Amino acid sequence: MKIAVIGAVAAGTSAAAKARRTNKEAEIVVFEKGIDISYAGCGLPYYISDIIEERDQLLAFTAQTFADKYGVELRTEHEVKEIDPAKKMIYYDHLAESKKGGYEYDKLIIATGATAIEPPFPGLELNNIFTLRSVNSADKIKAAVNSGQVKKATIIGAGLIGLEMAEAFSERGIEVTVVELQEQVLPQFSPEMAELVAEHLEAKGVKLILGDGVDHFAGEKELAKVVTASGKEIEADLALLSIGIKAETELAQKAGIEVGESGAIKVNQKLETNLKDIYAAGDCAESTDLLTNKPVWIPLGSTANKQGRTAGENAAGGDAKHYGILKTGITKIFDLTAATTGLTLEEAEAAGIDAFEVKIKARNHAGYYPGAAPIHLKGVFEKESGVIVGAEVIGGSGSDKRIDVLATAIYNRMTADELFQVDLAYAPPYSSPKDPAAVLGMVAA
Numbered sequence: 001m002k003i004a005v006i007g008a009v010a011a012g013t014s015a016a017a018k019a020r021r022t023n024k025e026a027e028i029v030v031f032e033k034g035i036d037i038s039y040a041g042c043g044l045p046y047y048i049s050d051i052i053e054e055r056d057q058l059l060a061f062t063a064q065t066f067a068d069k070y071g072v073e074l075r076t077e078h079e080v081k082e083i084d085p086a087k088k089m090i091y092y093d094h095l096a097e098s099k100k101g102g103y104e105y106d107k108l109i110i111a112t113g114a115t116a117i118e119p120p121f122p123g124l125e126l127n128n129i130f131t132l133r134s135v136n137s138a139d140k141i142k143a144a145v146n147s148g149q150v151k152k153a154t155i156i157g158a159g160l161i162g163l164e165m166a167e168a169f170s171e172r173g174i175e176v177t178v179v180e181l182q183e184q185v186l187p188q189f190s191p192e193m194a195e196l197v198a199e200h201l202e203a204k205g206v207k208l209i210l211g212d213g214v215d216h217f218a219g220e221k222e223l224a225k226v227v228t229a230s231g232k233e234i235e236a237d238l239a240l241l242s243i244g245i246k247a248e249t250e251l252a253q254k255a256g257i258e259v260g261e262s263g264a265i266k267v268n269q270k271l272e273t274n275l276k277d278i279y280a281a282g283d284c285a286e287s288t289d290l291l292t293n294k295p296v297w298i299p300l301g302s303t304a305n306k307q308g309r310t311a312g313e314n315a316a317g318g319d320a321k322h323y324g325i326l327k328t329g330i331t332k333i334f335d336l337t338a339a340t341t342g343l344t345l346e347e348a349e350a351a352g353i354d355a356f357e358v359k360i361k362a363r364n365h366a367g368y369y370p371g372a373a374p375i376h377l378k379g380v381f382e383k384e385s386g387v388i389v390g391a392e393v394i395g396g397s398g399s400d401k402r403i404d405v406l407a408t409a410i411y412n413r414m415t416a417d418e419l420f421q422v423d424l425a426y427a428p429p430y431s432s433p434k435d436p437a438a439v440l441g442m443v444a445a
């Protein structure tokens with residue numbers, strides 16, 4: 001059996017590794033157009049802030065170490081240009097040697113990921129306007145910061161990456177302004193929870209311009225100003241566009257592979273596309289919202305790794321399933337953690353779920369033990385059954401474990417009372433006798 005994988009970051013390498021574990025005999029070849037493989041995209045802001053000092057720390061494997069460990073062939077600088085499903089062939093350009101070639105597969109896994117959106121704003125060609133996606137893109141931003149020339153940065157987009165980068169630039173002594181089209185930061189959070197994050201950012205010296213977008217970038221050769229749609233002129237010697245990403249599906253679509261409304265590749269629970277023997281996984285593919293049962297596209301490394309593993313196992317002859325996601329996400333913004341899982345009240349209502357929400361403010365651990373910090377929790381519960389369907393947590397240390405407890409409760413369709421009844425761990429440095437997650441259930445029950 002010959003298995004081809006296109007893309008070698010989270011989904012592609014997970015797929016190849018699991019395919020090898022499932023099938024010791026198969027020939028497995030991974031095609032990657034870049035040079036770096038299996039890198040931690042999620043670690044890029046910390047590489048720029050210097051928390052992670054060495055580039056190599058971001059790379060789990062080189063092409064050679066990965067190939068050696070898993071007994072697969074890893075062809076970097078190979079860009080796949082065409083898939084011919086009828087002949088079961090892929091055609092590629094070997095970029096380094098300016099050569100073309102083809103490979104015949106029995107099973108194909110598409111793990112082409114996503115790319116940062118860069119609308120054609122006037123002035124985009126000026127120096128020092130960046131997007132952040134790969135280690136290469138992080139190298140460029142880090143080099144600009146290391147030059148010492150960057151005093152003021154403007155970040156366009158207040159999503160997870162934009163805000164992680166606000167912290168990273170601030171850590172490097174750069175004055176930061178964030179411009180966001182929506183009226184709140186972190187648009188996936190409910191407004192009053194996002195407001196807590198906005199207050200924290202401002203307390204840390206980050207300027208926020210909400211409800212406004214970029215009109216153009218101004219400068220001679222170097223960027224000098226970001227000009228917003230409302231006419232604000234923000235002095236900047238670096239701009240970061242973090243306004244979203246789009247699934248990399250052109251190659252798949254040209255081959256007749258179906259794409260959903262989200263713009264990502266449609267897959268079933270086995271990660272099969274509409275074409276026989278072709279799978280898709282990671283940021284290029286949809287998943288299923290476990291609460292609404294509808295296709296959803298929330299491109300995250302956590303999902304990419306799981307989907308890659310499932311696609312790899314199935315391509316190699318196994319029978320694995322990826323059931324779906326709760327859209328669980330988490331981010332660190334200076335001293336705050338902001339995390340979300342499941343549905344907001346608005347999403348629940350839109351899905352026809354009659355729901356109510358409960359908000360509490362607690363402490364992350366016993367108030368008398370040093371380091372106690374506020375933690376805000378919000379839960380969304382179905383009215384009739386009392387089942388929890390969504391949660392948001394914003395606070396200090398310990399916010400991460402609360403969101404994971406709540407995600408587990410949602411996954412298991414637990415009621416508010418069951419959430420209160422769970423026997424959660426307690427000692428003063430970690431929690432309170434009634435853990436905040438349990439209190440949320442207690443108040444909702």
Ligand code: FAD
Pocket residue numbers: 006007008009010011012031032033034040041042043044045078079080081111112113114115132133134161248251281282283284299300301302303304330
């Ligand atoms: P990608 O990482 O996009 O990799 C796809 C690969 O396919 C690329 O290397 C590309 O070169 C290659 N490719 C594409 N087309 C071709 C072709 N035609 N031929 C050959 N090769 C091709 N996720 C989290 O869960 N938590 C986080 O905290 C988090 N933080 C993040 C922070 C940042 C700054 C960024 C950028 C991302 C973050 N993510 C996070 C998202 C996470 O990094 C991605 O979900 C993950 O990298 C997706 O992996 P993937 O393999 O599906 O796609």
